[in-house]
Amino acid sequence: xxxxxxxxxxxxxxxxxxxxxxxxxxxxxxxxxxxxxxxxxxxxxxxxxxxxxxxxxxxxxxxxxxxxxxxxxxxxxxxxxxxxxxxxxxxxxxxxxxxxxxxxxxxxxxxxxxxxxxxxxxxxxxxxxxxxxxxxxxxxxxxxxxxxxxxxxxxxxxxxxxxxxxxxxxxxxxxxxxxxxxxxxxxxxxxxxxxxxxxxxxxxxxxxxxxxxxxxxxxxxxxxxxxxxxxxxxxxxxxxxxxxxxxxxx
Amino acid sequence: xxxxxxxxxxxxxxxxxxxxxxxxxxxxxxxxxxxxxxxxxxxxxxxxxxxxxxxxxxxxxxxxxxxxxxxxxxxxxxxxxxxxxxxxxxxxxxxxxxxxxxxxxxxxxxxxxxxxxxxxxxxxxxxxxxxxxxxxxxxxxxxxxxxxxxxxxxxxxxxxxxxxxxxxxxxxxxxxxxxxxxxxxxxxxxxxxxxxxxxxxxxxxxxxxxxxxxxxxxxxxxxxxxxxxxxxxxxxxxxxxxxxxxxxxxxxxxxxxxxxxxxxxxxxxxxxxxxxxxxxxxxxxxxxxxxxxxxxxxxxxxxxxxxxxxxxxxxxxxxxxxxxxxxxxxxxxxxxxxxxxxxxxxxxxxxxxxxxxxxxxx
Numbered sequence: 087x088x089x090x091x092x093x094x095x096x097x098x099x100x101x102x103x104x105x106x107x108x109x110x111x112x113x114x115x116x117x118x119x120x121x122x123x124x125x126x127x128x129x130x131x132x133x134x135x136x137x138x139x140x141x142x143x144x145x146x147x148x149x150x151x152x153x154x155x156x157x158x159x160x161x162x163x164x165x166x167x168x169x170x171x172x173x174x175x176x177x178x179x180x181x182x183x184x185x186x187x188x189x190x191x192x193x194x195x196x197x198x199x200x201x202x203x204x205x206x207x208x209x210x211x212x213x214x215x216x217x218x219x220x221x222x223x224x225x226x227x228x229x230x231x232x233x234x235x236x237x238x239x240x241x242x243x244x245x246x247x248x249x250x251x252x253x254x255x256x257x258x259x260x261x262x263x264x265x266x267x268x269x270x271x272x273x274x275x276x277x278x279x280x281x282x283x284x285x286x287x288x289x290x291x292x293x294x295x296x297x298x299x300x301x302x303x304x305x306x307x308x309x310x311x312x313x314x315x316x317x318x319x320x321x322x323x324x325x326x327x328x329x330x331x332x333x334x335x336x
Numbered sequence: 337x338x339x340x341x342x343x344x345x346x347x348x349x350x351x352x353x354x355x356x357x358x359x360x361x362x363x364x365x366x367x368x369x370x371x372x373x374x375x376x377x378x379x380x381x382x383x384x385x386x387x388x389x390x391x392x393x394x395x396x397x398x399x400x401x402x403x404x405x406x407x408x409x410x411x412x413x414x415x416x417x418x419x420x421x422x423x424x425x426x427x428x429x430x431x432x433x434x435x436x437x438x439x440x441x442x443x444x445x446x447x448x449x450x451x452x453x454x455x456x457x458x459x460x461x462x463x464x465x466x467x468x469x470x471x472x473x474x475x476x477x478x479x480x481x482x483x484x485x486x487x488x489x490x491x492x493x494x495x496x497x498x499x500x501x502x503x504x505x506x507x508x509x510x511x512x513x514x515x516x517x518x519x520x521x522x523x524x525x526x527x528x529x530x531x532x533x534x535x536x537x538x539x540x541x542x543x544x545x546x547x548x549x550x551x552x553x554x555x556x557x558x559x560x561x562x563x564x565x566x567x568x569x570x571x572x573x574x575x576x577x578x579x580x581x582x583x584x585x586x587x588x589x590x591x592x593x594x595x596x597x598x599x600x601x602x603x604x605x606x607x608x609x610x611x612x613x614x615x616x617x618x619x620x621x622x623x624x625x626x627x628x629x630x631x632x633x634x635x636x637x638x639x640x641x642x643x644x645x646x647x648x649x650x651x652x653x654x655x656x657x658x659x660x661x662x663x664x665x666x667x668x669x670x671x672x673x674x675x676x677x678x679x680x681x682x683x684x685x686x687x688x689x690x691x692x693x694x695x696x697x698x
Contacts, residue, residue, distance in 0.1 A: 108661040116413050116660070125415040 138240060141199045142216045143228075144190055145235030148174050150209035153186030154287040154318035157201035157210050165194035166201060171230050187230035192218050202243040206288075206316035211241035267317040267332045269310055275329035278306045282321035282330065290314035291321060338630070338640040340475035341390065346383045353379055388468070391478045395467035398645060399612045400429050402619075405649060406612070406656055413660035436605035444598050448505035455502030456603045462498060463610035466491050466617040471545050473630045473640035485533060485543040488621065492576055495614065496522045499585060503595035514595030518585035520667060521575060524674035525582075529572035531682035532565040535689035536625045539698055549629030555698055559626040565685035566626045568678050573618040574658055575670065577611065581662035582670060589664075619651040620644070627651065 119125075127134055136142075144157075158166045169189045172182040188201070188210070202210040213235045220226045235241075269282075283291040290313075293306040308321070308330075322330045354374045361370035372378065404419060404426055411418025419425025443452060469484040469491075471477035481487060496518040503515020536558055537543055540551040552558055559566045575582035586594030596607050623629060627647055630640035665673070692698050 105662070109657065112413055112657065112661040115415065116409070116657075119412040119415050124412060124417050126417045128417065128420075 136214045136216075140214050140216075141197050141212045141243075142214045143192055143195065143197065143212075143218055144199070144201050144233070145211045145213040145215075145241065146188065146230055146233040147209045147211065147237055148187065148230065148234050150207045151185075151187055151230075152207055152209070152287040154206060154316060155186070155188075155320060156204050156206065156316070156318045157188050159319055160200045160204045162198060162200065163194045163196055165191040169230065188233070189227065189229050190233055191227045193220075193223055193226035199243050202241075203245055205242075206318070208242040208244075211235065211237060212243055213241060266312075266315070267335050268312055268315055269321050269330045270333040271308060271310075272329045272331070273307065275327045276307055277327055277329075279326060280306065280308075281324045281326065282308050285320050285324045287318065287320060288314050288316055290316075337636060337638075338473040338475045341387055341477070342383070342475070345386050345390070346379070349379055349382045349386060353382065388478060391467050392464060394472070395464065395470075395613065395616065396609070398648065399609060399616045401426075402616055402649070402652055403429050403609075403612050405652060406659075409653065409656045410660060413656070433605055433609075437602050439601040441601045441603070444506065444508070446507040447598065448507065451501055451505035452598075455498055455505055456599060456607055458498035459495060459502065460606045460610045462491055462495050463613040463617075466614070469545070470617060470620050470624070471549075471629075472644050474546070476641050480544070480546060482542075482544050484545050485537065485548070485625075488617065489530065489533065492614070492617070493522065493526060499595050502599070503585075506595070506598035508598050510591040510593075510597045511595045514585040514587075514591050514597070517587075517667065518578070518595060521578075521582065521584055521670060524671050525572040525575035525678075528568050528674055528678035528682040529576060531679070531686055532562075532569040532572065533625065535562055535565045535682075535686045538686065538689045538693055545624050545629070549624060549631065551698075552628045553631045557626065557628040561692055561698070562626065562685055562689060564681050564688070566622070568682045568685060569625070570622065570654065571678060572674070573621065574655060575674070577614045577618045577655075579611075579615065579655055580659040581664050583664060584667060584670065587664060615652065615655060616648065619648045619655065622651045623647040 153168060155168050158164075158168055166188045168186045170184045171187050173185045174182075176182040197212075199212045202208075202212045215235070218226065278293070280293055283293050290311040291308045292311070294309045295304045296307050297305050299305055317332070319332060322332055358370040358374050361367075361373070407428070408418040408425060410416075417425075419428035421428040421431045443449070466488055468478040469481070469488045471480065471484075499518040500515040503511040503513075503518070506512075536548065539558065539562070540548045542548060542551070548558075578585055583594075585591075586596065588594075591597070596604060599607060623644065630644040630647075632638065632643040632647070635643075
């Protein structure tokens with residue numbers, strides 16, 4: 087009943103709204119684009135400045151890698167596998183040693199950086215490379231040599247940990263080393279085959295004599311060095327009798 | 337400081353025809369031919385042709401640079417980069433011209449075979465014909481007629497007729513509506529345009545661009561007493577050259593490309609070119625009538641023609657700014673604007689001019 091009648095004149099924008107305001111806004115934009123630069127980036131010739139924390143393709147520092155396979159196991163898309171390749175370091179006149187190094191299928195990689203995050207020796211890094219287009223799917227599989235990349239501080243990724251009580255205090259964020267998973271032996275199943283000790287990439291497994299069997303031969307059981315262990319699961323995987331399980335730390 | 341084009345070209349033609357070719361023909365004992373080539377009539381016609389060519393090339397070059405300025409500035413207005421080819425993107429228009437040049441020339445089946453090819457010729461010819469009356473400086477001009485203002489405005493007013501012809505001959509609903517709109521738009525802006533020019537003519541007492549510029553050099557730039565007339569003329573001339581916000585004949589959102597929908601290849605390129613030629617003529621009309629023509633500071637070092645072209649570019653900034661700022665208006669709105677707002681303003685402006693003249697202040 088009491089609706090206010092809006093006249094035609096009030097509905098119109100008028101001189102200010104129709105002329106001066108758009109002119110002011112466009113000229114402001116023009117001056118901004120002239121003084122700074124336009125928003126457009128001419129991609130093949132110009133490239134965006136990547137931020138410091140940019141995660142591109144994974145890279146590998148060949149000599150640091152110990153071939154433990156954590157990256158292979160942690161990868162959410164299973165694009166990493168371990169392959170045997172010639173070691174880059176070799177003595178004069180010797181055949182190069184065969185070592186295990188990761189190979190990444192970049193066609194499936196989703197650049198999450200988990201491999202670098204969980205790498206115990208920081209051999210896996212995240213690089214700022216993002217131009218990964220190839221002509222075939224096979225070319226997108228990077229073998230360990232192609233995967234190598236120059237190292238710069240900041241390329242490695244760490245899981246840093248701060249307790250709630252330490253927030254806003256002078257504590258360095260620290261790596262999560264205190265509570266890590268450790269393999270646990272089921273004595274009943276162990277057949278003393280020493281595969282775990284042979285395959286351990288960091289020599290954390292030592293075979294210790296614990297007694298003699300009924301024929302008088304020594305019984306050897308693996309003992310795990312918690313300091314050296316990197317929780318890589320290799321021993322659990324190679325165990326022929328499934329005698330080893332990972333005991334979760336928490 | 338200015339270049340006397342007619343004397344320069346006349347001298348060069350005389351030297352070529354009499355002292356070079358005439359001597360050779362005399363040596364070949366062709367005395368009659370040598371005398372005919374050296375006669376004043378032949379020299380005069382040759383001079384006219386060469387001067388006309390120079391004026392055409394200069395006008396086209398300035399128009400192409402205006403296209404570059406338009407695209408580059410519109411890019412900046414929209415936070416884009418704009419043209420790319422060459423230094424500062426200057427050669428983009430030449431690349432585009434090369435592209436449209438090699439395109440196929442298609443005549444639609446339903447088109448009028450006679451008028452369809454004729455209309456672009458008329459539009460382009462009329463647009464280029466206006467270069468004739470525009471003087472760049474005291475010496476750099478094609479014609480110096482006492483009625484050059486009237487002639488320029490007359491040619492400007494004929495162009496919508498050619499647009500209507502082209503739109504009708506294409507036999508397409510979009511082109512026909514576009515052509516009709518161009519004709520309808522003419523009756524909106526033509527009267528305020530001419531009235532604002534009439535105030536300039538009343539103040540200066542001449543229809544010659546030379547006299548108008550000389551008057552402004554002696555007194556003051558006419559934009560100061562006739563600021564209302566300048567605004568009216570600016571709006572009307574933007575409507576005249578069919579640029580946004582008055583590009584009703586070429587409303588890209590409603591009519592595909594307006595009246596030029598069916599034109600392709602180099603015809604489209606030349607029509608585009610002629611639109612910017614008319615923009616150049618419109619901007620130079622503003623410069624000549626309101627901004628003192630080719631006069632500027634540092635006249636001893638900077639030639640008058642350069643001053644003129646620089647002023648044209650500066651005035652064209654207003655055109656581009658209007659393109660970036662305003663939405664396209666409707667047909668009824670343009671009539672409303674021109675008849676209800678601009679026409680009274682132009683009349684007031686004319687009264688102001690008459691008042692100044694009768695008081696003897698100018």
